[in-house]
Amino acid sequence: MKTSTTMKRNKTLKTVLALSLMATVMTSCSSDDDTPEVVNEEEIITTMTVTLTSADGTATLQSQDLDGDGPDAPVITADNLTANTTYTGSIELLNETETPAEDITEEVEEEADEHQFFFGLTGSLTDVTYSDEDGDGNPVGLEFELTTGDAGSGTITITLRHEPTKPNDGTLADAGGETDIAQTFTVVVE
Amino acid sequence: MKNYLYVFVIFCSSFIYAQDCNSILLGEIVDFHDNSTLSGATINITGKNLSTVSKENGKFTFKNLCDGVLELEISHPECTTKFVTLTINGDTFYEIRLEHHLEELNEVKVIGDVPKSTNSAQENILSVKDIERNSGNSLGDALKKIAGISTLNTGGNIVKPVIQGLNGSRILILNNNVRMQDMEWGEEHAPNVDVNANQNISVIKGAAAIEYGGDAIGGVIVLEPLPIVRTDSLFGKTQLNLSSNGRGGNITSSLTKSYKSGLYIKAQGSYKKLGDLEAPDYILSNTGINESGLSLNIGKRDFEQGWEGYYSYFNSEIGILRASHIGNVDDLINAINSDVPSVINDFTYDITQPNQEVTHHLGKLSYYRRFEGFGKWTTQYDFQQNRRFEYDIRVGDDADKASLDLKLTTHSVLTNIKFDAKEGFDLKVGALGRYQTNFANPDTGVRRLIPDYDKYDLGLFAVGSYELNKDWTLDAGARYDFSRIDSKKFYRVSRWEERGYDVDFADIIIEDLGTQLLVNPVFDYHNFSGTAGFHYELNDKNHLRFNYAYSQRAPNASELFSDGLHHSAARIELGDLRIKSETSSKLSVSLERNTSKWGYTFAPFLNSIKDFILVEPTGVEFTIRGAFPVWSYRQTDAVLLGLDASLYNNWSSKIRTDHKFAWVRGTDTETDTPLINIPAANFTNSITYTNPKWNNFLVSLESQYVFEQTRFPDNIEVFSPEQQENVILDINTPPDAYQLLSLNTEASFTLKNKNDLTVGLSASNLLNTNYRDYLNRQRYFVDDMGRNISLRLIFNY
Incomplete structure (x- = not known):
């Protein structure tokens, strides 16, 4: 009696083992022709275009990094500015990995209370003031005014922080948060 | 049980003495394996007060027995106690075969005498007490008790064991004889095991245990349940731990039902919850953990055959320090x-982003059968599924979406035969087949860090040990492993070209999508491993072990394919398709002395690794979000030289001191520079007072001194957009040396059964010292954990 139940149990075990082996083989066969789906990153900002308008005309600063986190560095271009001039500035953000390009500016506008641009100036770039504010009356920086000094060269570092402390004292250290953009433009002022 | 009794009736009585009680039982006790006779076995007739001992030739007799059925209980110091039912019909002869390989049946006095997997390699076992004291911690924390084991941490809850300087895929974790397949490749991927599920934990340093795998260059961690006692019993254990740091705790409970027939069922569950951990001066925000585990064993262990079904479930949700989520290299600076x-x-x-959630399912079925005078055949099938979500701080609609979603499924079949019929000579041959598939879910909307792949493994091995004489035991083994990895991966065209793959791998492109390429790398690896060594017993107190292990490890998916920005680590990780297997040659020697008064282990090792695979910071890449440090995998030749030493002394029956020291030096021999992430030397001393008369009272004070790691690779220079100049990124400099004190006290009490309740109170980082550890990836951001006072209650029933 006992022997026969043992044998039966062995049989069951062998069946289970055989079935699991078959399952293994079957899964390995079926997965061979799976072609993975491509991922096109959605949140990525590839392009920041700063349009600076004065009575004399329009100048553009642009940083474009089409491969995102890939090895290629952003391509930075900057038009020359006129000395002792106040420009009206606006920032446009795009994701150009998608066609048509996705406008990220709108996303920042919608969540203005969670975002803020910071401007760092050196040399012939002398002053920046915010021209826009979020629902709580704190600056955002999609619109701003930039003043140039005497002819020479200068840099403007534009940083977009996500979830900064708002209000803050205008410094990156006080604002905290995550950096979404940090680009520096070297500009000739003439 | 009856079916392995060999019955020989040598005398068929022609006279019938109805109801007479003068029959004679003549018996012979024989070893099952080699048919040798066993003397000194005690034979009792149950229910009657009759007993005898088997003589030199294995024979025993009982006289004046009545005809009918009776039961014998046969016990032998080296064997399992066996009950035999037999029928007396006149003068009767029985041959009784005893199993004298205790480890198989695990019936008696196995605890404290756990069988070792190898003879010549360094092997350490954690005591059940050590595991109980670490019930609220991770596996890595529990193993740190052993000299030469350190940990690679990402905060307090993600803890990877490091054996003699090596971690990750170089360490094989065997969970109830199933090799864990839980994405062990990542630095922030901790082993997905509950330290409470298996109470028998041992570590084999190095690759000597090649029956488990040929690629365990670092070592093997063996987790097994405690042996089940083969009697009719029902017992359980519940442990509750409460911790001040994290303001939570865990509870774990197990219940075991066993039968005399060898059948057993065991169920175990654990739950853990901790909130934010605390450094001495501040809260470590978002470092909580929720963890749950469940395991179920059911099986039957018999002398001739046995089977087991095992299932375990493990889920952990771990917060990643909020302050470690940084934007770019300036944030890191x-x-x-x-x-x-x-x-x-x-x-x-509450645990919020960044965080990770991992679920691991493991199931196994195993069966063994013994063949008389031959050996034992074992076969096993196991299934594992590991699902890992990593959440990052994201914006807009994707805020709650995982950034990484991987599902790793593994099926393995193994079989082996152990020939142990010949006394003093054991030979085991076996084979392994494994299929693994990884699925990287594209719904994350983030490019895959690890791609989809299928992996096939085939292994063949033979290991043997030979007892030359009383003093010398030799062991040796050889193994061959084939593995094929077949992946489908998207590369950015810019990355493909930057890596030079357009030159070397142009033929594996299967689809060109403009900015991305779909490629199909298929790589085969043929790996060989071998080991040989001896164990020499100088006398019964002093032992010398020597082992040489040669092993090869194929690169893992991360080393080959990593490609992308790891947001929570703020680093771009790059694998290399050209990486081939690494080959280790390790010599280890261990001199040991064990007496009740004092003992020591002195164990130096030399591990020379050709084509050693490592990841280290190599530069920066610029994106619109700023500059990110790049960590690249590369291969080089390396040498690890080290020493593990420990010493204990019982100053009196109540006072004992323990001292241990571990040191390892890692060098990249191609560039003659130090290797990255080699643990600093450490020196631990403890004094313990025990008094069995005061409820087994124990108090111990331990000091752990961790030296400063003075050997590290150079820091890298990066351009800081914020500072508009090149600055040194101090990413490799180790933190200062530190010393931590800890105190532990416990006592046991009797509620229902003797000493069934143990109460323990311990404090780690007693002085609330501020410190940072070189092998904690969060050392750039925060101090390590401050004081933790924990209370534990252990109840056995």
Whole structure:
């Protein structure tokens, strides 16, 4: 009696083992022709275009990094500015990995209370003031005014922080948060 | 049980003495394996007060027995106690075969005498007490008790064991004889095991245990349940731990039902919850953990055959320090230069992004059968599924979406035969087949860090040990492993070209999508491993072990394919398709002395690794978000030289001191520079007072001194957009040396059964010392954990 139940149990075990082996083989066969789906990153900002308008005309600063986190560095271009001039500035953000390009500016506008641009100036770039504010009356920086000094060269570092402390004292250290953009433009002022 | 009794009736009585009680039982006790006779076995007739001992020739007799059925209980110091039912019909002869390989049946006095997997390699076992004391911690923390084991941490809850300087895929974790397949490749991927599920934990340093795998260059961690006692019993254990740091605790409970027939069922469950951990000066925001585990064993262990079904479930949700989520290299520079983390929130139990959630299912079926005078055949099938989500701080509609979603499924079949019929000579041959598939879910909307792949493994091995004489035991083994990895992966065209793959791998492109390429790398690896060594017993107190292990490890998916920005680590990780297997040659020697008064282990090793695979910071890449440090995998030749030493002394029956020291030096021999992430030397001393008369009272004070790691690779120079100049990124400099004190006390009490309740109170980092550890990836951002006082209650029933 006992022997026969043992044998039966062995049989069951062998069946289970055989079935699991078959399952293994079957899964390995079926997965061979799976072609993975491509991922096109959605949140990525590839392009920041700063349009600076004065009575004399329009100048553009642009940083474009089409491969995102890939090895290629952003391509930075900057038009020359006129000395002792106040420009009206606006920032446009795009994701150009998608066609048509996705406008990220709108996303920042919608969540203005969670975002803020910071401007760092050196040399012939002398002053920046915010021209826009979020629902709580704190600056955002999609619109701003930039003043140039005497002819020479200068840099403007534009940083977009996500979830900064708002209000803050205008410094990156006080604002905290995550950096979404940090680009520096070297500009000739003439 | 009856079916392996060999019955020989040598005398068929022609006279019938109805109801007469003068029959004679003549018996012979024989070893099952080699048919040798066993003397000194005690034979009792149950229910009657009759007993005898088997003589030199294995024979025993009982006289004046009545005809009918009776039961014998046969016990032998080296064997399992056996009950035999037999029928007396006149003068009767029985041959009784005893199993004298205790480890198989695990019936008696196995605890404290756990069988070793190898003879010549260094092997350490954690005591059940050590596991109980670490019930609220991770596996890595529990193993740190052993000299030469350190940990690679990402905060307090993600803890990877490091054996003699090596971690990750170089360490094989065997969970109830199933090799864990839980994405062990990542630095922030901790082993997905509950330290409470298996109470028998041992570590084999190095690759000597090649029956488990040929690629365990670092070592093997063996987790097994305690042996089940083969009697009719029902017992359980519940342990509750409460911790001050994290303001939570865990509870674990197990219940075992066993039968005399060898059948057993065991169920075990654990739950753990901790909130934010605390450094001495601040809260470590978002470092909580929720963890649950469940395991179920059911099986039957018999002398001739046995089977087991095992299932385990493990789920953990772990917060990643909020302040370690940084934007770019400037944030990293600022974090390294700042003494306090950028984010400190109020204490909370809530876990928010960044965090990870991992679920691991493991199931196995195994069967063994013994063949008389031959050996034992074992076969096993196991299934594992590991699902890992990593959440990052994201914006807009994707805020709650995982950034990484991987599902790793593994099926393995193994079989082996152990020939142990010949006394003093054991030979085991076996084979392994494994299929593994990884699926990287594209719904994350983030490019895959690890791609989809299928992996096939085939292994063949033979290991043997030979007892030359009483003093010398030799062991040796050889193994061949084939593995094929077949992946489908998207590369950015810019990355493909930057890596030079357009030259070397142009033929594996299967689809060109403009900015991305779909490629199909298929790589085969043929790996060989071998080991040989001896164990020499100088006398019964002193032992010498020597082992040489040669092993090869194929690169893992991360080393080959990593490609992308790891947001929570703020680093771009790059694998290399050209990476081939690494080959280790390791010599280890261990001199040991064990007496009740004092003992020591002195174990130096030399591990020379050709084509050693490592990841280290190599530069920066610029994106619109700023500059990110790049960590690249590369291969080089390396040498690890080290020493593990320990010493104990019982000053009196109540006072004992323990001392241990571990040191390892890692060098990249191609560039003659130090290797990255080699643990600093450490020196631990403890004094313990025990008094069995005071409820087994124990108190111990331990000091752990961790030296400063003075050998590290150079820091890298990066351009800081914020500072508009090149600066040194102090990413490799190790922190200062530190010393920690800990105190532990416990006592046991009797509620229902003797000493069934143990109460323990312990404090780690007793002086609330501020420190940072070189092998903690969060050392750039925060101090390590401060004081933790924990209470544990252990109840056996």
